[in-house]
Amino acid sequence: MRRNQAIAILVVLPLLLATGGCGGDAGATEAAVTIAFEHLANDVPIVLGSETPYTNAAGNEFGTTRLSYFVSALTLTLTDGTEVTASGAHYVDHETDETRTYVLPVGVATGDLAQISFVMGLGPDLNVTGAFTSPPESLMEWPEMMGGGYHYMKFEGRYVDDADEPFNFMTHSGGLNGTDYSFEVVLDATGREVTEGATFILEMNLEEWFADPDTWDLNDYFNETHRGIMGDADAQASLMANGATVFSLGAP
Ligand SMILES: [Cu+2]
Incomplete structure (x- = not known):
């Protein structure tokens, strides 16, 4: 023996x-890398509440009461072509501090960064009913009658409508009836470096969901006869298009 x-x-x-x-x-x-999520509106960090301190491109005054979403397949690409992808998804909830830092589950080669990219939401491979078995992720479920899977995002709040009254809105995005509306976001990260313990700040600029290329007058999307957008394929496609300019990298 x-x-x-x-x-x-x-x-x-x-x-x-x-x-x-x-x-x-x-x-x-290899370095441990952290992504920190920050949420802005009109260039200032958001404060959740029922007030309407922000303005979108259509001139609607709005505020936000809830913001939660998934990012997935977060990828760092170095200038030498080295690429590392963190498989799976990360859930972010503005109200839960620990979700706003994402320590990547993979080591990243040190060196000069070229770009940071990720999928906003869940691609078809991850957007499968039952994939998340515990809260808070499981609470993002999308109705089976609308195709199942999970919400990509719940961005809720209140805006001042044309009658000058506060109206609650729920900008809920997700795959609808088998159509995937997740999208890749690619951010230029030149000038930044991966070092041990590096943190990169990923900013979501909320008013950009409602602009560029499609200007959303919230009166058209959230009103007495059209209270939500979850079943509205045009609205989901529009959020996908507007989403291209929603994210930015924070100052190093
Ligand atoms: Cu919903």
Whole structure:
């Protein structure tokens, strides 16, 4: 028995040495990287509440009471072409501090960054009913009668309508009846560097959901006869288009 153990050690030891003991490429340094999520409206950090302190491109005054969403397949690309993708999804809720930092589950090679990209929402591979079994992620479920899966985003609040009255809105996005409305966001990250413990700030600029290319007058989307947009394919496609300019990288 002792002889077999000795042979086993002799076989395993060179393997450990060959892989550097950490599974990475010999010589490459890997860093732990964190993404921090910040939420802005009109360039200031949002404060949740029933007031309507912000203005969109259509001139609607609005405020927000809830913001939660998924990002997935977050990818860092270095200037030398090295690319690392964190598989799976990350849930963000403005009200829950721990969800607003995402320590990537993979090490990232150190070096100069070229871009940070991710999917806003859940691609078809992740947007499957039952994929999340516990809250808070499971609470994002999307109705089976609308195709199942999960909301990409719940951005709720209140705006001042044409009658000068406060009206509640729910900008809920998701895949609808089998159509995928998730989209890739690519942000230029040149000038930034991956170092051990680096944090990159990902900003969501809320008013941009309602502009560029499609200007949303909230009166058209949220009113007594059209209270929500979950079943509105045109609205979902419009959020997908407007979403291209919603995100930015914060100052290093
Ligand atoms: Cu909804």
